[in-house]
Amino acid sequence: MHHTGREGRLAAALVEAADTLTETFDTADYLRRLSDHCVELLAARAAGVMLIDGGEAVSLAGSSRREEMALDLLAAQQGGGPCLESYGSGRAVPPVSIDVAHAAARWPEFTERALRHGIVSTFAVPVRRRETLLGALNVFVPALPNGGPDGGGSELMVAQALADAVGLGLQNHRAYAQHRSLAGQLQEALSSRVRIEQAKGMLAERWGTGTDEAFVVLRGYARRNRLPLDRVARAVIERSLDDTELTGP
Template sequence: MVTVSDPDELQTVHLRVAELVQGLHNRPDTDSDTVLAELAEHAAVEITGAQYAGITLTRNAKTIETPAATHHWPLLLDKIQQRHLEGPCLTAAWEEKTVHVADLETDERFPKYRKDALSETPIRSIMAFQLFIAGETVGALNVYSEQPGAFGADSRNLGLIFAAHSSVAWNSARREEQFRRALASRDSIGQAKGMIMERYGVGAVQAFELLRKLSQDSNVPLTRIASDLVARAQPSSP
């Protein structure tokens, strides 16, 4: 946890976060889960007042995931949100805003969540920042403290910086994963087409049409049809 006392220090933290994200981009083996885990760890350290941090993701406001958390408490709090379909992190994710719970003992916005959070965890203050995620998924970067009134203006400024960088980093990592999956699918389809062309003496278009018909008839994705065909053609291990 850091304390930001002036604009120069805020700028310094901003640069540290940018360098962190750049470092994640430069590592060839970094996947989206790793990006989120590392950003959550750094958020718990950098954001003023934070003891713990976590990422909340949801697609339809009914199913909640916690792909990254620095402690058991963020995981449990998301389970409570899932239980009651209400809470500050879920609200931040869907309503595209920052949600600040200064003192869970007195905050009345999420009554069911508040009751269980108070009885099951020591968390007393929360600040949640909406993540700008491409596609149907929405999310929030959340920080937590066992002390009421732990978060203020510095926390909000740093949290917004982290949320912006986290959104960019995760979207980029997801695009890389999608690109790698697309390449793998293309390779599998290409190999399967080649096998059919060689075995049945047909052209590339005819081979692809055969794969497509098999996919339609069996109601199985074309990429899986191709992968299974290639896998069956591999020699068995002794």
């Protein structure tokens, strides 16, 4: 199947957006790369992503190209803007003329800054995973698409495809991180149990007693000194805790 250059770049961007199951994953860098793809694929001046939780922006990321401007335009949307509107409705905000929006007092602070930066038009799409809304992707362009406000359908489709891939990538990484955290906790609990059993066995053999009696001594020392039992067991194994101190009153 023949692909145009743009289709090939979009396919590569979608694959990259799905590649989040790594220990070195960095959310800010990930969202910056997505914004870079938007700038390239949509001939935009800049782009940015706002992650939202509970109606409040929790993370902002702008494209490498004109990053300062993108972050400024995202930050200007605290009182309203394309990102919050797209997130609130769960739908795309089609291309909007900044001049028209400013004249109508729509998003006053945002449109004021957009005019200052020479932005002619903007649109936004939600970042989501199925029914879960995570934020919005905002694209800033130097001209109205296709010469008028009714154009830009293909640009919206490309942006939404990227945003959906990012929503999937973010949710997959979140699940991956939770799984790794749980696995680490379970492994530590198992290792702790093994150390306690090993310390019990060492003391029982050294003292010629049963493991239950050795455990009572371990637990008693841990309680008297307000120490985790695993820490006491480790000290016994490493022989940094002598018998006199362990069995003392």
